[in-house]
Amino acid sequence: MKPRSPPTILKFFTASLIAAMAIIAFHVTFSLRPDYYMPTEEQLVVVFHNATKAQNVKRSKVHWCFFRNHMFKPMNILKNEFGFTDEVDPQSGDSWDLIFGGYPHCGIHPTERFDWNMEYGLNAHLSQQGWENLQHHQVWFPCMGCSHSYCNKRELCYLTREIDPSSCYVLPQDQHRLLEAMGMNDTGSNTTQQLWVVKEDSPEKHLHVGKGVHFIKSPDELPSVEDQINGTYLVQPLVRHRMLSGDYKRRHELRMYVSVTSTRPLRAYAYTAGMVGRFANAAVDDANPLAPCSIDMHGARTQRKLGCDIQDEFSLTRPANQIFEKLNLSLSDQSSFSEKINLLLAKILLNAQPVIKNHIVNKGIAKSGATCFSFLRVDFAMTETLHPFIYEINEFPFANEKGHFGQIQEQAYRELFRMIGLDKRPMIASHRMKYEITNMGNWTPLVIDDVIYSRNILG
Incomplete structure (x- = not known):
């Protein structure tokens, strides 16, 4: 008849006893040395692992x-x-x-x-x-x-x-800085040919695969002040x-x-x-x-x-x-x-x-x-x-x-x-x-x- 393996509780008790004996041996060994010191918690964990590795290999x-x-x-x-x-x-x-x-x-x-x-x-x-x-x-x-x-x-x-700072602009906080980057002149027109990307996102939105993204050419196409209040918009240059x-x-x-x-x-x-x-x-x-x-x-x-x-x-x-x-x-x-x-x-x-x-x-x-x-x-x-x-x-x-x-x-x-x-x-x-x-x-x-x-x- 094939002998039965010992129950799990017995395996755990045996492993714990081995570990305890190893830790005691650790203390005894080091206490005989003139430079004896109390082992750290990490050292005791290592001892426990070494003593029980047969029980906890994988x-x-x-x-x-x-x-x-x-x-x-x-x-x-x-x-x-x-x-x-x-x-x-x-x-x-x-x-x-x-x-x-x-x-x-x-x-x-x-x-x-x-x-x-x-x-x-x-x-x-x-x-x-x-x-x-x-x-x-x-x-x-x-x-x-x-x-x-x-x-x-x-x-x-x-x-x-x-x-x-030129890589990204958060609206509405960076509105003034963004308008400067977009090349607004005194007449309110855009003086650059740079294209821009408007993105909408927040931790709650989880937008992917191009959702919440559109492209603009002028400040007139920016989200309205009312829309910006929700704090989800950012603008980047189209690199x-x-x-x-x-x-x-x-x-x-x-x-x-x-x-x-x-x-x-x-x-x-x-x-x-x-x-x-x-x-x-x-x-x-x-x-x-x-x-x-x-x-x-x-x-x-x-x-x-x-x-x-x-x-x-x-x-x-x-x-x-x-x-x-x-x-x-x-x-x-x-x-x-x-x-x-x-x-x-x-x-x-x-x-x-x-x-x-x-x-x-x-x-x-x-x-x-x-x-x-x-x-x-x-x-x-x-x-x-x-x-x-x-x-x-x-x-x-x-x-x-x-x-x-x-x-x-x-x-x-x-x-x-x-x-x-x-x-x-x-x-x-x-x-x-x-x-x-x-x-x-x-x-x-x-x-x-x-x-x-x-x-x-x-x-």
Whole structure:
């Protein structure tokens, strides 16, 4: 007869006894030394881990806040490659290691599609329990505060104008400054040929795929004073892209993934090696510079609705270096541009820290020693002066891309999961930075422990 395995309670008792004996041995060993000191809490945690690693080798208990658009591909990677196969229900009292999918899908809102304010279901349950009471082995996706900072176009405007005041104007606060930039003369007419983009957004609106965006040529087309009172409008110059003549007199869009692995302190990385891009379906017509098919950079479905002639030769997503070659960029210019976008992103993320680090969820996670991480996508372009111009940072990018971009996305997820040690036993908070830095794969540091990364800050 096959012997039965000991019950779970006996396994736990045995592991606890081993850990206790190890800690006592730790004290006895060090007490015999003349320089004896009381071990720190972190040292005791390490002793406990070493003593019980046979009981706690791998995390596997997961709760999926399911929404296919935001998680199908990474969910399969976590299941098939990282062993998160034991599905649990935290609201029923089950212990858990990972909650993945995104907070809007963790609670069923009675009237809205998504629970953006975390008022229902699992969101409410975890808030009632207290985020500071999480366990150090638990991992929450994503880190919070993004929708009230750089993932909201209006708040992103505030952050970017701190770096470059001419990049963005918030209405109504910046109305006077905007009119000066638009070249208003004493007669009230516009003296420049610059085109402008008016965007509407707020943490409650969640506008995407070109919604809330329109183009203007003169101050007369700005939102009325009455409309501006709601505080949702911003204005940006329609930036002049790097272009060539002929077939490649086209606007473009570049995309790159960004990850956040800690908020207190901030650690963030860019998947620079996976930067991709595409050209507009139509070349720029100087006689009609706002023609939708030459200016809209959304996917083929949106383009078809606009009546565009889909030209895969230009509009298919491809590696950024192929875009740069078509723009006649030297390798030196390509490298310089990558450094510029990384630096700009690092500054934006640091500027957002007062909001991010003080979010109640992030504060609780940091206090508990648990982990959060985010997987973001930044959409941007190269200006004619070879500088990056950021359009949007997406909190929940579409997670099931196809073709080359899909391969890049899959590898970015996989390398992020490895970088934060989801395939390893849990680490205490003070060990995570060193582990990440030595397991980055193709991720490039942007900010390490609240400091903009340079090659010498890690010693």
